[in-house]
Amino acid sequence: MPVKVSVYPAHGLAGGVLALGPRLQARPVLFAVGVGLLAASTAYSAYDRYFNQDQSGLQALLGGAADATGISAVYAGITGRDLATQHHLSLTPAQQRQMLTEGSIQIGALVLPSILKAGGRLFAQGRAPVAPVRGARAGGGILGAAAGDSRLVWSSAAGDVVVDGASLPGRTGMAVSRRLTAAEMEGLQLSHGVEFALIYELGPGPGGGGGRYLLFSGGPTNVWFPPNGNYIWISHTHPAGYPLRASTADQNWLRLMQTNGSPQRTSTVVPLDGDPFRFNPTNRRLP
Amino acid sequence: MKNPKEKLESYRHLWADESGRYVLIQSDKDSQDLETCLVYDLETKTALLEEDDDVYREVKSRLAQKGVPMLSAIPQ
Numbered sequence: 566m567p568v569k570v571s572v573y574p575a576h577g578l579a580g581g582v583l584a585l586g587p588r589l590q591a592r593p594v595l596f597a598v599g600v601g602l603l604a605a606s607t608a609y610s611a612y613d614r615y616f617n618q619d620q621s622g623l624q625a626l627l628g629g630a631a632d633a634t635g636i637s638a639v640y641a642g643i644t645g646r647d648l649a650t651q652h653h654l655s656l657t658p659a660q661q662r663q664m665l666t667e668g669s670i671q672i673g674a675l676v677l678p679s680i681l682k683a684g685g686r687l688f689a690q691g692r693a694p695v696a697p698v699r700g701a702r703a704g705g706g707i708l709g710a711a712a713g714d715s716r717l718v719w720s721s722a723a724g725d726v727v728v729d730g731a732s733l734p735g736r737t738g739m740a741v742s743r744r745l746t747a748a749e750m751e752g753l754q755l756s757h758g759v760e761f762a763l764i765y766e767l768g769p770g771p772g773g774g775g776g777r778y779l780l781f782s783g784g785p786t787n788v789w790f791p792p793n794g795n796y797i798w799i800s801h802t803h804p805a806g807y808p809l810r811a812s813t814a815d816q817n818w819l820r821l822m823q824t825n826g827s828p829q830r831t832s833t834v835v836p837l838d839g840d841p842f843r844f845n846p847t848n849r850r851l852p
Numbered sequence: 853m854k855n856p857k858e859k860l861e862s863y864r865h866l867w868a869d870e871s872g873r874y875v876l877i878q879s880d881k882d883s884q885d886l887e888t889c890l891v892y893d894l895e896t897k898t899a900l901l902e903e904d905d906d907v908y909r910e911v912k913s914r915l916a917q918k919g920v921p922m923l924s925a926i927p928q
Binding site: 736737760762781783784786787788789790791792793794801803804807812813814815817818820821824825846 | 859862877879880881887888889890892893896897898899900901902903904905907908909925926
């Protein structure tokens with residue numbers, strides 16, 4: 566029986582869109598488009614096999630799925646037979662090579678991003694002795710080891726704030742160009758394995774405008790910074806494994822700032838193993 | 853993460869210091885309770901924020917036993 570060999574260009578597109586989807590900003594849309602294209606390709610191939618090639622329902626379905634993913638093309642390229650029916654396709658060596666190539670490209674478009682991602686993760690683990698950055702919540706990422714130093718460099722996603730492990734701000738502090746988000750604070754603690762505190766030094770303008778942001782770092786469970794009444798204590802991080810509430814020291818600190826003239830009423834804790842929360846001197850975790 | 857004993861040991865330099873650099877500072881003006889105090893570094897004008905309540909309580913206790921002063925306001 567002559568067997569029709571079909572090539573469906575949409576297969577590669579579906580694989581590519583499916584693979585790219587999770588990497589781009591429009592993730593859900595692209596992912597849905599990829600899944601839709603893959604399903605449409607499978608359905609079309611199954612229809613062709615069932616109605617035009619007189620295959621059984623099961624053969625048409627499995628064959629359609631294999632066509633859509635490129636498996637059947639690779640199989641045909643290697644064996645010269647159809648995967649679902651096992652019929653000999655009477656392919657020339659050149660046609661077999663072509664099908665093997667096309668099938669490999671199709672499969673590659675589907676699995677290569679995952680392989681690259683896994684490889685990249687392994688590479689990053691080899692370079693990063695401390696906890697790795699956790700996805701989007703971590704707000705920024707590890708740039709890699711500083712030159713001549715095994716410690717890490719953290720950078721915000723935009724690259725406008727960089728904190729080098731070889732020269733952490735410590736209790737002297739460092740000025741940063743803007744207010745860091747909770748996700749970025751979390752990323753800092755994850756990258757460097759120590760606590761960070763962010764304050765705003767009130768400026769001479771109305772409402773304290775014209776001030777500056779200062780970042781301090783400490784040890785794994787502590788941080789030293791100035792309890793100045795002219796500061797707004799924006800946030801600080803907590804390591805994993807601690808209760809998801811402010812410590813006694815957190816509350817004492819905020820109270821000390823208030824008694825020394827700070828207008829601040831609440832501050833934010835950014836825990837590594839929970840969502841950020843606010844507290845004040847009388848409530849360890851505000852609703 | 854260090855155990856409490858190791859963490860406490862990491863603060864030994866505070867009560868071993870003989871220069872008078874470290875003092876206690878009271879966050880509640882109406883209290884003399886160690887619980888509402890923070891450890892303050894006169895040299896860098898910074899205070900210690902330690903998340904482990906038990907360890908911090910012990911650090912403050914050791915400083916108090918050594919006789920460091922308890923300030924009621926941030927030194928200018």
